Amino acid sequence: MRSELNSRKLSMNQRYMAARRVHMELPKILDEIEKMASRMKDRKYRFHRDPDIGRLLESNTPPGTVDIEDHVPDLATVTWKKRANIYVRTSLDRNICFITGSTMLSPGLLLLTDRYNNSVKLVDVTTRTVTSRLQLPDRPWGVCAIPDEQAAVTLPEKSMIQLFSSKGGQFSYGKQIKVSCDCHGIVFINNKLYVSYITNPRIEVMTLDGQIVTTFKSRIWKQLFREPYYLTVSASTPPTLYVSDNGSNSVLQLSMDGKVLREYRDKQLRSPMSVVEVWPGHLLVCGEFSLNVMLLTEGDGKMTEILRKNDGLSKPYSVAFCPHTRCLLVGMGSYDSLKVFKA
Known part of the structure; x- marks a missing residue:
């Protein structure tokens, strides 16, 4: 802009028009610079x-x-201070938000599923804004990140998994994978998708082409799951799979070939929903009916309540921890904002 204004090749009229353009564009550029500075x-x-x-x-x-x-603090002992909510309803939304799933795409960027508005949304936690939105063909449930700025979301009523790209912070549709009805939880590891189902409770392991490799399900003599709504994978060596079983008020730890390694229960946890690892061996679990967020520590098998109804929780479905801002972000049913708590 400066070189254009100082150019001797331009007439006075052309310089005047250039100055007008600068006057319009400069505030936008300064605003972008300010946003970038806040992310550093x-x-x-x-x-x-x-x-x-x-x-x-x-x-x-x-x-x-x-x-x-x-740096992730000791989540069981830190003091959680309530911060202002992050409003996630957009001008394109016709209904109240219902946030059922979330995953951190990168430091400071949170991906959400909004069930009542048939959409996924990208939230910049630092600037506290919804930066992108993708309309889906039906109501979503779970979501997971895939390498190369890709993601996958389950559409239970559509019996489908929708893949999409988030490159450059902008969404674009990918391919669709046809699956059985009632698909809910989803996670990606070792080039495989792990997908949980509520009807005929089971977990299917499949390729990104939808080819089923194996299935974890109940045996004749033992029921493995009742309502496995959510999945996550630990970063331990070897990795293990965690399943929140809503119907049995428990969290199961499975080997990657489907063997039950451990079952976690606590009387303070009722109707577990989202389960997510925030640090090796440390997981967060939402309690839909107990109206709380529990910290599960793999080493001693204990669960500690870190957020509760008095903190403003109502039907929490999803939880995420952003190490970039040291904040817990809780998504709830029939609520237009994310609850934010800072360590």
């Missing part, structure tokens, strides 16, 4: 040193690795 956060790094330093110094093996560290 310091990141902490931790060096992991190998304990046998002497052996390493005598060999060609590197002394350790450096990992980016998004």
Whole structure:
């Protein structure tokens, strides 16, 4: 803009028109710069040193690795302070919002499923705004991220999984995978989709082409699930699958080949919904009827209530933790905003 205004090749009339364009465009550019500045956060790094330093110094093996560290506090002991809600209803929404699913796409960017408005929404947690919206052919339930800025959402009544792209923060449709009815929970790992079903309760493992590889379901002598609404995968080694079983008020830990490793219960948790890992061995679980959010620690098998009805929760369905802002974000049924709590 500056070089255009200073150009000797332009007439006075052309310079005047250029100045008018600058006057219109400059506020937008300054606003974008301000938004970008707010996203620039310091990141902490931790060096992991190998304990046998002497052996390493005598060999060609590197002394350790450096990992980016998004610090996650001890969620059981921190004080959670209520922050202003994030309003997620848009001008295109005809109904009150019903947030059934959420997943962090990248630091500060949260992907939501809005069941009553047949849509998925991308929320910038830093600027507290809905930046993108994609209309779906039916009411969604669960959502998961896929590498290369892709995502997948379940459409239970449509018996379908819709894939879509989120490149550049803008949504575009991908292919559709036809599945059985009542698909709800979904997670992606090792190039496979794990999908849970409420009718004939089971989990199907399938490729992105929809080819079923294996199925985890009840045996004649034992019922594996009752209502497996949500799934997540732990980052432990080896990884394990967590299933919130609404019908049995429990959270099951399964091996990746479907064997039950552990069952977690607590009298304070009723009708578990979304389950999500926020740190290796630390998971959050929503209680729809108990009106709370519980922290599940894999090591001791304990559940600790960290948010409750007194914190303003009403039918919580989804929960996410954003390490970028150190905030818990809770999506609820028939509510136009996300509840926000900062550590």
